[in-house]
Amino acid sequence: MRYIPITQADKAAMLRDIGVSSTEELFAANIPADVRLTRPLQLPPAITEMEILSHVAELTKSNANLQDYACFLGGGAYDHYIPSAVDTFLRRGEFLTAYTPYQPEISQGVLQVIYEYQSMVCALTGMDLSNASMYDGASALAEAAGMVVAQTGRKKVVIAGSVHPNYRRVVKTYMHGIGVEVVEAPLDHCELDLNKLAGLITEEVAGFIVQQPNFLGHVEQVRAIEAMVHAKGGLYVVCADPISLALLEAPGNYGADIVVAEGQSLGNAPSFGGPYLGVMATREKFARRIPGRIVGATLDTRGQRAFVLTLQAREQHIRREKATSNICSNEALNALAATVYLTLVGKEGLREVANLCVQKAHYAAARIAKLPGYQMACKSAFFKEFTVNCPKPADEINKLLLGKKILGGIPSSVDYPHIPNAMTIAVTEKRTKGEIDALVAALGEVK
Amino acid sequence: MSTVPLIFEKSTSGKRAITFPRCDVPEVALESLIPSELLRQKPAALPEVSEIEAVRHFTQLSRRNHGVDVDFYPLGSCTMKYNPKVNEEVCRMPGVGFAHPLQPAETAQGNLKMLHTMEQWLCEVTGMDRMTLQPAAGAHGELTGILLIKAYHESRADLARKKVIVPDSAHGTNPATAAMAGFEVVSVKSNADGSVDLAALREVVGADTAALMMTNPSTLGLFDPNVTEVAAIVHKAGGLVYYDGANMNAIMGYARPGDMGFDVVHLNLHKTFSTPHGGGGPGSGPVGVKKILEPFLPVPVVQMQGEQYVWDWNRPQSIGKVHGHYGNFGVVARAYAYCLAYGPELKEVSEYAVLNANYIMAKLRDYYDLAFDRFCMHECVLSAKTLRNEHGVKTLDIAKRLLDEGVHPPTIYFPLIVEEAIMIEPTETEDKATLDRFIDAMQRIAKEAKEDPERVKSAPHTTVVGRLDEALAARKPNLRYRGD
Numbered sequence: 001m002r003y004i005p006i007t008q009a010d011k012a013a014m015l016r017d018i019g020v021s022s023t024e025e026l027f028a029a030n031i032p033a034d035v036r037l038t039r040p041l042q043l044p045p046a047i048t049e050m051e052i053l054s055h056v057a058e059l060t061k062s063n064a065n066l067q068d069y070a071c072f073l074g075g076g077a078y079d080h081y082i083p084s085a086v087d088t089f090l091r092r093g094e095f096l097t098a099y100t101p102y103q104p105e106i107s108q109g110v111l112q113v114i115y116e117y118q119s120m121v122c123a124l125t126g127m128d129l130s131n132a133s134m135y136d137g138a139s140a141l142a143e144a145a146g147m148v149v150a151q152t153g154r155k156k157v158v159i160a161g162s163v164h165p166n167y168r169r170v171v172k173t174y175m176h177g178i179g180v181e182v183v184e185a186p187l188d189h190c191e192l193d194l195n196k197l198a199g200l201i202t203e204e205v206a207g208f209i210v211q212q213p214n215f216l217g218h219v220e221q222v223r224a225i226e227a228m229v230h231a232k233g234g235l236y237v238v239c240a241d242p243i244s245l246a247l248l249e250a251p252g253n254y255g256a257d258i259v260v261a262e263g264q265s266l267g268n269a270p271s272f273g274g275p276y277l278g279v280m281a282t283r284e285k286f287a288r289r290i291p292g293r294i295v296g297a298t299l300d301t302r303g304q305r306a307f308v309l310t311l312q313a314r315e316q317h318i319r320r321e322k323a324t325s326n327i328c329s330n331e332a333l334n335a336l337a338a339t340v341y342l343t344l345v346g347k348e349g350l351r352e353v354a355n356l357c358v359q360k361a362h363y364a365a366a367r368i369a370k371l372p373g374y375q376m377a378c379k380s381a382f383f384k385e386f387t388v389n390c391p392k393p394a395d396e397i398n399k400l401l402l403g404k405k406i407l408g409g410i411p412s413s414v415d416y417p418h419i420p421n422a423m424t425i426a427v428t429e430k431r432t433k434g435e436i437d438a439l440v441a442a443l444g445e446v447k
Numbered sequence: 448m449s450t451v452p453l454i455f456e457k458s459t460s461g462k463r464a465i466t467f468p469r470c471d472v473p474e475v476a477l478e479s480l481i482p483s484e485l486l487r488q489k490p491a492a493l494p495e496v497s498e499i500e501a502v503r504h505f506t507q508l509s510r511r512n513h514g515v516d517v518d519f520y521p522l523g524s525c526t527m528k529y530n531p532k533v534n535e536e537v538c539r540m541p542g543v544g545f546a547h548p549l550q551p552a553e554t555a556q557g558n559l560k561m562l563h564t565m566e567q568w569l570c571e572v573t574g575m576d577r578m579t580l581q582p583a584a585g586a587h588g589e590l591t592g593i594l595l596i597k598a599y600h601e602s603r604a605d606l607a608r609k610k611v612i613v614p615d616s617a618h619g620t621n622p623a624t625a626a627m628a629g630f631e632v633v634s635v636k637s638n639a640d641g642s643v644d645l646a647a648l649r650e651v652v653g654a655d656t657a658a659l660m661m662t663n664p665s666t667l668g669l670f671d672p673n674v675t676e677v678a679a680i681v682h683k684a685g686g687l688v689y690y691d692g693a694n695m696n697a698i699m700g701y702a703r704p705g706d707m708g709f710d711v712v713h714l715n716l717h718k719t720f721s722t723p724h725g726g727g728g729p730g731s732g733p734v735g736v737k738k739i740l741e742p743f744l745p746v747p748v749v750q751m752q753g754e755q756y757v758w759d760w761n762r763p764q765s766i767g768k769v770h771g772h773y774g775n776f777g778v779v780a781r782a783y784a785y786c787l788a789y790g791p792e793l794k795e796v797s798e799y800a801v802l803n804a805n806y807i808m809a810k811l812r813d814y815y816d817l818a819f820d821r822f823c824m825h826e827c828v829l830s831a832k833t834l835r836n837e838h839g840v841k842t843l844d845i846a847k848r849l850l851d852e853g854v855h856p857p858t859i860y861f862p863l864i865v866e867e868a869i870m871i872e873p874t875e876t877e878d879k880a881t882l883d884r885f886i887d888a889m890q891r892i893a894k895e896a897k898e899d900p901e902r903v904k905s906a907p908h909t910t911v912v913g914r915l916d917e918a919l920a921a922r923k924p925n926l927r928y929r930g931d
Binding site: 004010095108113115325362 | 449480484487493506538557572585594597715727775786789791810856878911915919920926928
């Protein structure tokens with residue numbers, strides 16, 4: 001068989017050493033007859049490596065993909081450039097085929113990468129400590145909601161209606177489990193209505209969750225919100241875009257207690273939605289409350305600096321039902337991608353990426369807003385995404401764009417019915433002026 | 448070289464690796480676009496290195512790490528099997544790795560079809576009716592599964608069911624999951640062979656039982672002979688039965704949780720279906736259910752509508768979403784390739800996994816204590832109790848001595864119900880020579896423990912670092928680089 005390297009001679013010798021005449025005896029000794037499957041599995045016959053490659057290529061060849069289409073979709077999954085060296089390390093078997101570094105003496109590679117990752121996350125977010133990664137931005141946000149509930153003992157969480165709709169769904173799913181009420185704060189156009197928010201933040205609220213920039217692309221008044229939340233003794237959770245943090249203020253500098261981010265944009269392929277990278281960082285005072293693995297530096301018996309999983313008394317394998325979360329496997333390989341990415345682009349490169357996004361997004365917005373029938377859905381500032389009202393429903397427009405090999409923006413109709421014909425357009429550093437002009441021209445053809 | 452400086456310590460101001468094209472649209476001052484109070488005052492202190500320095504740094508680090516590609520990795524309960532390289536090509540194909548999750552479904556039909564097909568195949572392997580591929584890992588699957596059970600009881604207004612029963616041999620994720628879903632955890636003791644103690648179970652089940660979570664084969668690597676009885680007892684009390692698929696590599700094609708009476712099953716594609724563990728993740732934890740739980744599955748569900756595959760969001764009883772998109776699609780694509788490579792011969796995977804584990808047990812039974820003396824399934828549990836009592840050499844020492852042999856040690860001190868446990872899962876992808884080399888090392892260490900115990904207790908001797916001061920790490924947490 002393909003990946004089974006035992007020969008028939010090996011098998012015979014092994015059975016002899018075990019003292020049985022067939023593997024069937026081993027199964028018969030374990031599995032009662034009444035639960036045995038007595039027919040073969042109904043699966044298509046095995047095929048070879050060559051056939052697997054041609055099968056999947058054939059299956060997926062009709063998919064639109066970001067190598068053939070100019071992508072203006074965002075919403076937490078962005079078409080940022082991935083430097084060549086990133087994949088070199090994702091394919092290194094020493095990283096790829098290892099598990100959680102339980103044996104630190106032979107896992108210093110992964111452990112040091114995670115320590116460097118945690119250091120970079122802290123540098124970007126302005127926070128004191130980061131965990132080793134979580135499943136994705138949405139589930140990390142849900143875990144943050146659980147953290148503020150556990151920390152404050154309060155049973156209500158308020159979340160901005162401008163947070164990614166899917167993230168809000170995940171937060172609600174998790175909070176339903178522990179009987180916590182989730183209240184959505186309403187919007188004024190494309191940003192939070194601060195007057196209405198003030199009425200929602202009470203002393204019963206464990207925490208408030210904001211996304212910066214928000215799902216519609218626009219910036220929130222994060223400093224004013226901070227004062228409101230902390231005045232009532234709640235905790236402040238900020239869901240940030242990591243690329244934006246090169247230019248936008250670090251949440252640690254405006255009072256965030258927990259920062260969560262979707263780390264896909266840091267060197268991870270869009271991959272139809274996963275695997276992505278859940279980033280989570282917090283203040284030192286919550287070190288024993290944060291879920292997930294954490295790596296720390298220590299010394300070995302020879303007095304050398306070395307790295308090890310630490311503060312494990314929070315985790316499920318030690319604390320069982322009293323653990324801060326059930327998380328075990330995380331997204332270490334995606335954290336490796338982020339670490340290599342941030343190393344390659346470096347301090348100046350990340351600012352360049354962010355600036356290119358801002359400039360191109362504003363160029364696109366200005367041109368689109370001048371088209372007849374299109375207007376910006378709100379006046380507030382934005383980073384690399386913005387929302388425009390269109391003359392027709394966005395999914396109809398997107399159908400026209402597809403014919404020109406353009407993936408248009410996210411239609412707002414389902415999640416933001418107050419702007420039914422709007423579209424949220426993302427522009428990364430990869431979009432050329434030519435592609436943006438083509439988008440504008442195509443939008444201009446919509447009647 | 449026994450330490451590698453941090454990438455931050457290699458940083459020199461002004462060095463660059465990647466540069467970007469000049470801005471091709473008219474540039475505007477940032478301050479005119481974004482209010483200054485929202486702009487960053489001080490750049491993030493990221494490293495500044497050249498490309499070759501970056502590449503050498505991460506290559507050096509990779510050489511300080513053990514993986515399945517390097518050598519044997521018999522970490523019990525983790526199924527560290529070979530991760531086929533073709534799977535890495537499949538997940539990087541343009542339509543797979545470079546598809547956007549929010550692109551219209553009609554432009555991603557290949558991927559929806561792949562998800563739909565995978566769901567059917569995994570249902571066939573497990574004997575379930577429907578499956579969600581949204582959970583991103585095993586524990587995430589557990590949470591999803593237990594929330595499905597919660598939704599089921601709530602839909603019947605059966606609100607008194609506040610307890611989840613978990614055997615004391617279970618993985619820590621089981622009780623942690625039940626607590627995260629708002630349940631009280633009731634621990635039930637196991638028999639010496641890791642099976643559920645039926646008398647103890649009968650005592651704790653009742654009108655407050657929401658579910659029982661069970662791993663079968665158990666964490667002792669033994670199939671529970673009373674599994675159908677266990678399911679019947681819980682069902683009779685009105686509870687549902689949850690199957691932790693951590694040990695699915697033992698039974699593919701031989702038995703199916705659906706046929707044993709389980710209502711919910713989670714799989715670990717990163718264990719059983721050969722996707723790489725990545726240094727701790729990503730994984731994928733699909734959850735299969737019987738018909739009664741289908742209405743509660745996370746949204747969206749892939750459905751066939753005529754000739755088209757569509758996302759079905761209109762599911763009013765759904766628990767909602769557990770992941771920002773559709774789960775770890777890139778991992779599912781790798782597992783899809785693995786299923787194509789085996790088809791119905793997945794049964795041979797389990798056959799050889801069980802053969803290899805029993806071979807190791809047979810060869811080591813005279814050197815270590817057996818947790819339980821019976822043919823095992825895909826993993827065997829030994830104990831160093833006698834070596835500890837007579838020579839002061841503990842399981843931890845044996846594990847550290849194995850590091851000098853170039854293999855990853857087995858899982859140690861788990862399951863908790865076995866003293867000085869050594870849990871060995873060789874998987875089906877090892878050749879006999881590798882198994883024999885491991886067996887030889889384990890036998891030599893057992894002898895050395897008697898003849899020169901200090902040599903074992905002071906191991907490892909050949910690794911890049913010695914044993915670590917874990918107490919110091921926890922007492923004085925140093926969790927990030929802080930500059931000079």
